[in-house]
Amino acid sequence: MLRGLKNLILVGLILTIVSVGAVDIYGESQRIQITGSTTVLPVAQRAAENFMKEYDITVSVRGGGSGTGIAALIDGRADIADASRPIKAKEIKIAKSKGVNPKAHIVARDGIAVVVNRKNPVDGLTLTQIKKIFMGEIKNWEEVGGPDKNIIVISRDSSSGTFEAFKELVLDEEKYSEDALRMASNKAVSTTVSRTKTAIGYIGMAYLSQTVKAVKVDGVLPTLKTAGSGKYKIARPLYMYTDGEPKGNIKKFIDYVFSPAGQNIAKQIGYVPVK
Amino acid sequence: MKEKLFKYTTTVVSFFSVIFLLGIILSIFLEGFPLFGEINPIDFIFGKHWNPTHYEPEFGILALIVSSLMVTVIALVVSIPLGVGSALYISEVANKNLKEILKPVVELLAGIPSVIYGLFGMTVLGPFLSNLLGIPIGLNAFTAGVILGIMVIPIISSISEDAINSVPNSLREASYALGANKWETIIKVVLPASKSGVITSIILGFGRAIGETMVVLMVAGGAPGFPKSIFRPVRPMTSSIAAEMGEATIGSLHFHSLYAIGIILFIITFVSILITNIVKDRRSR
Secondary structure, three states: HHHHHHHHHHHHHHHHHHHHHHHHHHHHHHEEEEEEOOHEEEEHHHOOOOOOOHHHOEEEEEEOOOHHHHHHHOOOOEEEEEEEOOHHHHHHHHHHOOOOOOEEEEEEEEEEEEEEEEOOOEEEEEEHHHHHHHHHOEHHHHHHOOOOOOOEEEEEEEOOOOHHHHHHHHHOOOOOOOEEEEEEEEEHHHHHHHHHOOEEEEEEEHOOOOEEEEOOEEOOOOOHHHHHHHHHHHHHEEEEEEEEOOOOHHHHHHHHOOOOHHHHHHHHHOOOOOO | HHHHHHHHHHHHHHHHHHHHHHHHHHHHHHOOOOHHHHOOOOHHHOOOOEEEEOOOEEEOOOOHHHHHHHHHHHHHHHHHHHHHHHHHHHHHOOOHHHHHHHHHHHHHHOOOOOHHHHEEEEEHHHHHHHHHHHHOOOHHHHHHHHHHHHOOOHHHHHHHHHHHHHHHHHHEEEEEEEOOOHHHHHHHHHHHHOOHHHHHHHHHHHHHHHHOOOOHHHEEEOOOOOOOOOOEEOOHHHHHHHHOOOOOOOHHHHHHHHHHHHHHHHHHHHHHHHHHHHHHHHHHH
């Protein structure tokens, strides 16, 4: 009996020491929690990996979606929320009521280029024309200043983030034409467009190459510069939200994301750097 | 002792495949049925629009079913004459040396991974057919069907050949004795005598073609609209499951609908295997 009590005290003691130690190592000040959009996830993930090599700070990154990330920031479960959309007025209201001041940092832009075959004489389209083409309302190149040929519309498959982003930025959440082909990757889209004279497709800007021709959208060519400045329309900002101005380790991380090394990560993943 | 041990091990091992089969069937049905609580099976099978990720989702798979059948029928149109023809040539016409080369070559077709067939269709056959026939896009039901047809040839050929080989020589000799030549003997005697085996091979080929995923995913184009012609891009059932399963949230209506497509596919292949067994039974009687 006495022995049992002794053991119990001993175990309790050890547990206390261990947990105190754990608080020291993984205490709030030394650990950054990031949650949110799966679009921003690869940037945050790779930035965190490199960041941890340089600093003795643990960064844990999780996906879950923009809404989940912002909710976690409001509840104090995350230090940084990743989002592929701006915060909603409703979310700001909830945040304010809990004493949280979400501050937006645009860390990169996700730009989508509309591409046609190199032999296609059409150089530019308006956003409305592109919308109508992908919805199946404009069916012939003649209607947009091209030859009298049917348009072959090529979309990504519905599991792709680019599919969703294009739907949001160009189609205003309307449905894609049911006759549109669905391809599994950016590469498959550009290969098919390069082999099909009458095709039109869309790909992440990082996948642009000489095999296809990017069209001007409302007179603007997709370049790192025009997409970064917001002049090119089919690009969306990618955000990291913090509670107020970032301080301490969180500031160090945000600064790292904006540093040349951090921006290069965004570029490698296929997004447009902002600095 | 050893013999008993052998008996029991093989019993256990063979029961494993039964358990696996039942487990797979059970999970397909358990995950697929919740859909029918929300969507009428009739609307599901005969609905014309497939838009599962839209904010007002639509779950109609008629276009997917028709796409699958269209691609499969094209595959059979390609593979039946080539498969049965090569079986007849190998067993009835070719000399022994040629036979020994041809047989493994045809069977080798079955050993090529389907992703290679897909790549071939996407980069070689698709562009080639679109130039040759003047169709706007090479990724369509026809190209996918032709590739599937090539994949199905070894199944039809090898099973048909077994059936043709098992036709007793006495029948052929009787035919020759009546003055028939080789062509007449093959068409009027050998083929009718091996009819049930040839039919079995065709049904098995059908099952292979309708269940094939990689080729249709890569070559059929994937457009979810109702197929208006065989030269249009189509979206067969299997490629829909493969392309969308990764992103569908577990437990969502979309997730259950993909399993429900699996149920439909299962029923189609199950019926085709059932027919094969009935044909086989009739033959053995």
